[in-house]
Amino acid sequence: MEVASSVTCITPIILLLLFCGSAAGNRKALYSVEAQDNGIEVVDMAPPSDEGICKSMVETRGYECEEHAVTTKDGYILGMQRIPVGRSGGTPGTRPPVLLQHGLLMDSITWLLLPPEQSLAFVLSDNGYDVWLANSRGTKYSRGHTSFSPNDPAYWDWSWDELVAYDLPATIRYVHDQTGQKLHYVGHSQGTLMALAAFSKTEVLNMLRSAALLCPIAYLGQMTSPLARNAADNFIAETVYWLGLDEFDPRGEAVVKLLKDMCSKPGVDCTNLLTSFTGQNCCLNSSIVNLFLDHEPQPSATKNMIHLAQMIRQGTIKMYDYVDVIENMKHYGQLSPPAYNMASIPNDLPLFVSYGGEDALADVNDVKLLLGSLKDHDGDKLVVQYRDDYAHADYVMAENAKQEVYDPLIAFFRLQ
DSSP states (O other), X not given: OOOOGGGXXXXXXXXXXXXXXXXXOOOOOOOOOOEEETTEEEEOOOOOTTTOHIIIIIXXXXXXXXXXXXXXXXXXXXXXXXXXXXXXXXXXXXXXXXXEEOOTTOOGGGGGSSOTTTOXXXXXXXXXXXXXXXXXXXXXXXXXXXXXXXXXXXXXXXXXXXXXXXXXXXXXXXXXXXXXXXXXXXXXXXXXXXXXXXXXXXXXXXXXXXXXXXXXXXXXXXXXXXHHHXXXXXXXXXXXXXXXXXXXXXXXXXXXXXXXXXXXXXTOOOSSHHXXXXXXXXXXXXXXXXXXXXXXOOOEEHHHHHHHHHHHHHOOOBXXXXXXXXXXXXXXXXXXXXXXXXXXXXXXXXXXXXXXXXXXXXXXXHHHHHHHHTTTSOGGGEEEEEETTOOTTHHHHBTTHIIIIIHHHHHHHHXX
C-alpha cells in the first residue's frame, strides 16, 4: 500500500517524529485533589471544555464521555476518560470494564485517532464494553502533583518502574472500585511493559479478568530499529540527563537538536523516520497525520528514556540501574537492580498477545523470548496472534486493525 510522505512523521514512540511538529504549548495541571479512599485520592474535577479529551475527541463523535482522575500513592495526578456506553446506548455500570494503556510518548488519544468504526476505544464501546482510557504521568492531561510542579526536577524523577509500582495499580484499582467489577486490560508498547512487570508481582492480579498485549515489550536487546539502537548505544539519554534535562519533551529544542545530531551519524538514515524507527508499517492512511500532530508526541522523563536504553543495551528486563553500586544498594539493597521475572506471571491469567513481523521495536526475536518465559502457561489461557506484515504503529493506526486485530481481541475477551 502506498502511503503519503507526510506519514513518515507518524510514530507512537520515542523521539523520532520530532521534526514534524512545532513547539508544544504550555501544559498545566487539570485536576485537584478532593478526597482520599484506601490510599488513592479520587479526583473529580473535569478539565476545561476546550482542553479535555472528552470534549475534543469523544463527544464530537457522538459518544458519552466522563473526565476522571486519580492520584497515585507518590502524588501524581492522572487524568482518565471513560466512555460508559456506545452510540447505540445501553445501561451504564453493567458493562464489562476495559482499561486501555498507551505507549511511550503518547497519551490516551492513541486509541481515538482513527474513525469511530476503526478506533479500538470506540469499537469496544460499540461492542458492549465500559471503556476507560489512562494517561501516564507527565503527559498533557496528567501533569498534576500534590507537591511538585512539572518545573521541579523532582517531578521527573521516575522511570517505568514507577509506572509499574504506582500508575498502573492506581488506575486499575480506580476502575475496579468505580465499576465494582474485574476488568480487561489492553496495552500497547510501553503499556505492555508496564503490565508484564506488574503481572510478575501480585498487587493488581485479583482485579483483572484478562489482558491483551499489542506489540509486547519485555525484552529489547534484539530490536532492529537503527535509530533507537543508535540512541541507546551512544548513551544519548544519559548525556541529556546529566546536562540537567529532566523532562524529555519531544518537541523541545534540546531534544530536537539531539535528533538532528543523531541523524547525521554514519549509517543512520532519517529520510523516512517512521520506517527507520518502527519498521515498515503496512496499513497506515495519511489522513490521520494532522490529527496526530495536533496532540502528539507527549513528554516523558529522561530517566525513563535511560531505563529503556539500558534494556536495549543489556537485553534484560530489570529495574532502573543507578550504575553507582552505592545508589543501587540504597534503592534495592543489592549491588545490581533486581529483575522482573516473566516466568512468575500466573499460568492461568488469560493473555492475548499480538505481534508483527515488521516491527523494529517489539522485535520478533525479543517477543519469542517473552513467549518462552510463558511456555508453561495454560494452553486455553494464552492466545498468540502473529501478523507478518504489521509493524509497531499498525497496531493503533492501521486502517484494517479492526478486522485483523481488534475483532479477534474482542472475541478473546468474550470468552473470559
